Amino acid sequence: MNEHIVKAYDEELKTLHALIRHMGEKTVEQIRKAIQSLIERNGKLAQEVIDHDNEINLLEIKVDELAVRILALRQPVASDLRMVVAALKISNQVERIADYAANIAKRTLLLNEMPPFPGIEGLSTLVRIPKQMIEKAISAFAASDVDLALQVWHMDREVDELYNAYLRQLFDTMITDPKNIGPCTQLLFAAKNIERIGDQSTNIAEAVYTMVTGKPFKESDTLKK
Amino acid sequence: MGALFLSARDLRLKMAPKMNVKDLNLFYGDKQALFNVSLDLPEFQTTALIGPSGCGKSSFLRCLNRMNDIVPSAQVEGQVLLDGHDIYAPSVDVVELRTHVGMVFQKPNPFPRSIYENVAYGPRIHCLFKNKTDLDKIVEKSLHRAGLWGEVKDRLHQPATRLSGGQQQRLCIARAIAVNPDVILMDEPCSALDPIATAKVEELIDELREKFTIVIVTHNLQQAARVSQQTAFFHSGYLVEAGETGALFTTPQDKRTQGYITGRYG
Numbered sequence: 001m002n003e004h005i006v007k008a009y010d011e012e013l014k015t016l017h018a019l020i021r022h023m024g025e026k027t028v029e030q031i032r033k034a035i036q037s038l039i040e041r042n043g044k045l046a047q048e049v050i051d052h053d054n055e056i057n058l059l060e061i062k063v064d065e066l067a068v069r070i071l072a073l074r075q076p077v078a079s080d081l082r083m084v085v086a087a088l089k090i091s092n093q094v095e096r097i098a099d100y101a102a103n104i105a106k107r108t109l110l111l112n113e114m115p116p117f118p119g120i121e122g123l124s125t126l127v128r129i130p131k132q133m134i135e136k137a138i139s140a141f142a143a144s145d146v147d148l149a150l151q152v153w154h155m156d157r158e159v160d161e162l163y164n165a166y167l168r169q170l171f172d173t174m175i176t177d178p179k180n181i182g183p184c185t186q187l188l189f190a191a192k193n194i195e196r197i198g199d200q201s202t203n204i205a206e207a208v209y210t211m212v213t214g215k216p217f218k219e220s221d222t223l224k225k
Numbered sequence: 226m227g228a229l230f231l232s233a234r235d236l237r238l239k240m241a242p243k244m245n246v247k248d249l250n251l252f253y254g255d256k257q258a259l260f261n262v263s264l265d266l267p268e269f270q271t272t273a274l275i276g277p278s279g280c281g282k283s284s285f286l287r288c289l290n291r292m293n294d295i296v297p298s299a300q301v302e303g304q305v306l307l308d309g310h311d312i313y314a315p316s317v318d319v320v321e322l323r324t325h326v327g328m329v330f331q332k333p334n335p336f337p338r339s340i341y342e343n344v345a346y347g348p349r350i351h352c353l354f355k356n357k358t359d360l361d362k363i364v365e366k367s368l369h370r371a372g373l374w375g376e377v378k379d380r381l382h383q384p385a386t387r388l389s390g391g392q393q394q395r396l397c398i399a400r401a402i403a404v405n406p407d408v409i410l411m412d413e414p415c416s417a418l419d420p421i422a423t424a425k426v427e428e429l430i431d432e433l434r435e436k437f438t439i440v441i442v443t444h445n446l447q448q449a450a451r452v453s454q455q456t457a458f459f460h461s462g463y464l465v466e467a468g469e470t471g472a473l474f475t476t477p478q479d480k481r482t483q484g485y486i487t488g489r490y491g
Contacts, residue, residue, distance in 0.1 A: 078487050
């Protein structure tokens, strides 16, 4: 797209865009580290994830401030307006996803006080798709790519299936030996957080869809692809 | 965003058109200023005409009450219908037409007479009143509708030129509506006014919409967005895109509209 006649306006929109991408990348990194800390029982890494969460909170505030400033001073319309509105929504979702990563890291600290537990590896399988979803959702935003956004939307079903399968596995483990209930409860929460990462990524994908097409997202739209 | 606006994209479903313009071509001598413009102006709605300088929006506006007749080289082809009647038909009396389609200009242009006489002028020349009391009523009602009555009722016989710019512009609007037109054309009515006076005129436009159909040319895109229900974007003499204002400003369909309204034009 052509640049704005007013260059400062262009710069502000570019900064907003870059902030969202930066938030997204940081959050993906937080998820990776959180899961790694859980599986490797690495308390130091978990603490790092918890400490870094505030950086993402601050980025969300930055996005809010810049978006409100652009709305007030530039009165964006059309695709510019849709981008600013999408940025506001997406930063909110990404911040929430980062909170899930921090929550998972907190589980690491609790699990580290218990004996090692074998069922933990299941989480690395479970997190694979939600992590891809947030990555792709942010890429879809960066490239204004509707097809990629719809791909993200479709991936969520598989997450739900894997999540349910993992829950059954944890329940079986708990029934087999009540000693497992402690660690399994922590893993239940972690699994729930991972599943929610998928859901929030779907919301980002929907925001991208509306940003690009100007239409509200409807499930029937996904059938066209 | 979308559904609310998109469902209303076709205004003709909501309001019957007061005027229909069909395949309008306008020439100034050899130069063609408008190319096959077709646009419906829905009754009791405000239509905003936007576009870069020289795009033909003012020329289009002037076709709606045959203001181009006074330009010797101007030649109009196509149809402009008011309530289904072609205003370019040979039988049409142009002076009579302009009582139905009034106009407000960019710069306030009160006559160098009293406030009262400015408003009474139209009813006088068209003999639209029975007696003095009747004329007084028309003047009061018009000033009321133009939101000016409270400010001028004690000095109706003072020169209109003593009013502030914003008041003068609202006086011109009162003068336009004194003959009870169907359609009011406004050519950048706020470009010479400060923000407060502009807000008053915009509020007035919204109120006048109850009784009149309004067409406004404006360079201020936010103003178009604020006051109109339909927006039409002109470019190089062509009507590029027209639609419900909310839809046009959130999801324009044409790249040229997108470029212009977002400030990427040029």
